[in-house]
Amino acid sequence: MASGRPPPLHRSTPESIPNHGRNFTIIPPDQQVQSETPGNLHPYTRPLTISDLESCIALENAAFSDPNERASREKFIYRLTKCGELCLGIFCTVDPASGFKAETLATGKPIETSRKNGAVSVLLGHVVAAKTNDALATDVSMDYPKDWESKSPQPSAVGHHEAGRTIVLHSVAVLPGFQGRGIGQTLAKAYVQQMAGAGIADRLALIAHDHKVSWYEKLGFVNKGKSEAQFGGGGWYNLVKYFTFLISDEC
Numbered sequence: 001m002a003s004g005r006p007p008p009l010h011r012s013t014p015e016s017i018p019n020h021g022r023n024f025t026i027i028p029p030d031q032q033v034q035s036e037t038p039g040n041l042h043p044y045t046r047p048l049t050i051s052d053l054e055s056c057i058a059l060e061n062a063a064f065s066d067p068n069e070r071a072s073r074e075k076f077i078y079r080l081t082k083c084g085e086l087c088l089g090i091f092c093t094v095d096p097a098s099g100f101k102a103e104t105l106a107t108g109k110p111i112e113t114s115r116k117n118g119a120v121s122v123l124l125g126h127v128v129a130a131k132t133n134d135a136l137a138t139d140v141s142m143d144y145p146k147d148w149e150s151k152s153p154q155p156s157a158v159g160h161h162e163a164g165r166t167i168v169l170h171s172v173a174v175l176p177g178f179q180g181r182g183i184g185q186t187l188a189k190a191y192v193q194q195m196a197g198a199g200i201a202d203r204l205a206l207i208a209h210d211h212k213v214s215w216y217e218k219l220g221f222v223n224k225g226k227s228e229a230q231f232g233g234g235g236w237y238n239l240v241k242y243f244t245f246l247i248s249d250e251c
């Protein structure tokens with residue numbers, strides 16, 4: 001666990017807010033503004049679309065300090081276009097004049113055109129994924145076909161395969177200023193619930209570094225050992241979350 005992460009908010013406001021788990025009063029104290037709803041973000045999730053591209057890139061750049069571990073702009077365009085329904089964002093509504101700080105504020109989208117204060121929906125975290133025929137996340141599944149926009153793309157094992165029964169999570173990220181406060185777990189739980197409920201796959205798969213393995217195990221992922229994937233320099237572990245206990249473990 002990174003020692004620099006801020007404590008969960010309920011520890012910083014014990015008198016004012018009863019601890020019922022996540023309370024989502026998640027703006028750091030030094031960024032809170034005095035307004036009608038001081039500090040309350042009320043995050044919500046929705047599938048991502050290509051219109052979220054710039055916010056996803058800004059979030060990815062902020063969350064992954066190692067550029068080699070970031071998904072490229074081209075991969076975001078491909079995944080948000082081909083399978084945005086497999087990608088989920090967690091957002092909050094922000095009045096741009098409130099002093100709220102986030103790397104994704106500038107690319108936030110207006111909530112309603114009739115809002116007088118020009119409130120925007122700001123991306124706090126995302127899960128970006130695609131489907132594969134493999135049982136694990138591999139370098140092949142994490143790549144994308146370079147000719148996908150041509151009139152007749154060549155058949156290829158790489159990239160998104162609609163008939164695949166494994167959803168590979170390519171990016172799970174929360175803005176650094178909002179990490180360690182339950183946003184990531186809330187987003188991941190919502191994602192698992194939505195994908196399992198949709199019945200479109202048998203499992204989720206991803207690769208993670210050893211220090212993140214326990215974070216995924218808390219969500220019910222199983223550590224399948226070292227991955228052969230060389231993405232971002234390698235050194236990953238395979239994590240799999242099965243949607244039903246009836247699925248056999250073929251890995």
Ligand SMILES: CC(C)(COP(=O)(O)OP(=O)(O)OC[C@H]1O[C@@H](n2cnc3c(N)ncnc32)[C@H](O)[C@@H]1OP(=O)(O)O)[C@@H](O)C(=O)NCCC(=O)NCCS
Pocket residue numbers: 001002008063064172173174175178179180181182183184185186207208209211212213214215218
């Ligand atoms: C990984 C990440 C998405 C987690 O999001 P987050 O919002 O910080 O996580 P949460 O606050 O929801 O974590 C909730 C719980 O996990 C714990 N936790 C956080 N980081 C952890 C870690 N590295 N290992 C184990 N547990 C961890 C928290 O203490 C908390 O526990 P609690 O519910 O018992 O209090 C976020 O840290 C991030 O974006 N990191 C950079 C990008 C990255 O590495 N992504 C993962 C690629 S595999």
